[in-house]
Amino acid sequence: MIYRMSAALLSLAGLFVSAYLYLYKIGKIGSLACGTGGCETVQLSQWSRFAGLEVALIGLAGYAGLLALSLAALQPSLAGRRWPVTLLAALSGLGVLFAAYLTYLELFVIHAICRWCVTSGLIIVAILLAALLELRRGSGRGAAY
Amino acid sequence: MAGTRAGMKRFYILLAVVAVIGLGTLGYLVTRSSSVSIPANVSIQTSDTSGFRGYIKGSPSATVEITEFADYQCPFCQTFATLQMPTIEERLIETGRLRWRYRDFPLQQHPFSRLAAHSAACADEQGKYWEQHNRIYEGQQDWSQARNAAPLFREYAKASGLDLGRYDACMKAGKYAGRIQASYNEGVQLGVSSTPTLLVGNRLYKGRLDSDAIAKLVDSLARYSSK
Numbered sequence: 001m002i003y004r005m006s007a008a009l010l011s012l013a014g015l016f017v018s019a020y021l022y023l024y025k026i027g028k029i030g031s032l033a034c035g036t037g038g039c040e041t042v043q044l045s046q047w048s049r050f051a052g053l054e055v056a057l058i059g060l061a062g063y064a065g066l067l068a069l070s071l072a073a074l075q076p077s078l079a080g081r082r083w084p085v086t087l088l089a090a091l092s093g094l095g096v097l098f099a100a101y102l103t104y105l106e107l108f109v110i111h112a113i114c115r116w117c118v119t120s121g122l123i124i125v126a127i128l129l130a131a132l133l134e135l136r137r138g139s140g141r142g143a144a145y
Numbered sequence: 146m147a148g149t150r151a152g153m154k155r156f157y158i159l160l161a162v163v164a165v166i167g168l169g170t171l172g173y174l175v176t177r178s179s180s181v182s183i184p185a186n187v188s189i190q191t192s193d194t195s196g197f198r199g200y201i202k203g204s205p206s207a208t209v210e211i212t213e214f215a216d217y218q219c220p221f222c223q224t225f226a227t228l229q230m231p232t233i234e235e236r237l238i239e240t241g242r243l244r245w246r247y248r249d250f251p252l253q254q255h256p257f258s259r260l261a262a263h264s265a266a267c268a269d270e271q272g273k274y275w276e277q278h279n280r281i282y283e284g285q286q287d288w289s290q291a292r293n294a295a296p297l298f299r300e301y302a303k304a305s306g307l308d309l310g311r312y313d314a315c316m317k318a319g320k321y322a323g324r325i326q327a328s329y330n331e332g333v334q335l336g337v338s339s340t341p342t343l344l345v346g347n348r349l350y351k352g353r354l355d356s357d358a359i360a361k362l363v364d365s366l367a368r369y370s371s372k
Contacts, residue, residue, distance in 0.1 A: 020171060
């Protein structure tokens with residue numbers, strides 16, 4: 001259960017990072033606490049949108065989904081089931097691929113690094129790791145999933 | 146801890162604490178924010194570019210015109226504005242020999258350049274462009290190191306004698322973001338890549354020209370154009 005709990009806490013943290021970036025995008029927060037200026041360059045670039053949507057909004061929805069899923073996976077009725085964690089691993093795996101694509105854009109196309117995007121990338125990797133460790137723990141224990 | 150009733154309780158308390166801290170921080174940031182940031186890569190409207198070709202200082206009948214592409218947060222532009230410009234103004238502009246045109250060229254690496262350019266544009270709306278322009282350059286060391294430059298620009302606006310209600314509304318609306326971007330785009334098309342860059346005739350002068358070099362240039366161009 002510790003890994004499911006970790007996934008829930010990390011998803012909540014990711015949700016706040018995305019919310020922060022999205023609030024900046026819609027003009028509710030004047031400037032980003034970034035230090036280097038790279039955050040604004042990234043957030044104001046054309047790459048801050050994907051498929052017509054703000055990337056921060058996609059992150060917000062994604063983390064909200066992961067939070068709901070990891071909280072559901074902690075409920076007594078699902079605590080012994082494998083599928084919520086498998087789904088969590090699959091979704092966070094997609095998140096990691098998306099974060100890798102965004103990091104590639106930052107490094108090689110925009111030539112600026114947004115620390116908050118990097119933070120979000122690390123969070124999604126940690127969620128994937130938590131889900132994989134939970135799956136491995138379940139397999140090793142031979143629980144009835 | 147994990148799995149037990151007490152463990153779950155502790156987990157939910159921790160989750161609630163994180164949620165409260167996160168929501169509190171976001172709430173604080175949203176309510177505290179009185180500043181604005183001026184977006185880059187805005188879509189440029191026709192009204193952004195029609196009729197506007199920079200801020201002009203000097204006689205319309207001056208035989209020579211120099212266009213300066215500059216960035217408010219660039220240290221070289223600051224040195225140029227505070228050390229060379231007063232002499233250029235006295236010797237060349239006020240004597241009617243030279244017309245100066247200032248264009249915004251906010252570089253990406255400078256987070257407050259667009260905000261500074263926008264602040265000056267909002268001052269222009271009230272006929273106080275050069276007052277605000279000079280104050281922004283004079284205060285560059287202060288605001289470029291600030292966490293949020295907007296309050297300092299507002300102080301300069303007050304010192305320049307602007308109507309702060311109108312200034313705030315102009316800044317909040319980001320009214321001139323498109324015009325600033327259009328100016329930047331024009332610079333890029335001309336071949337400007339660094340600041341300050343001076344466009345004299347059809348030639349770009351990159352790097353630092355001092356007032357003596359500019360005076361020689363103006364003399365030579367004036368002779369050429371009078372022939």
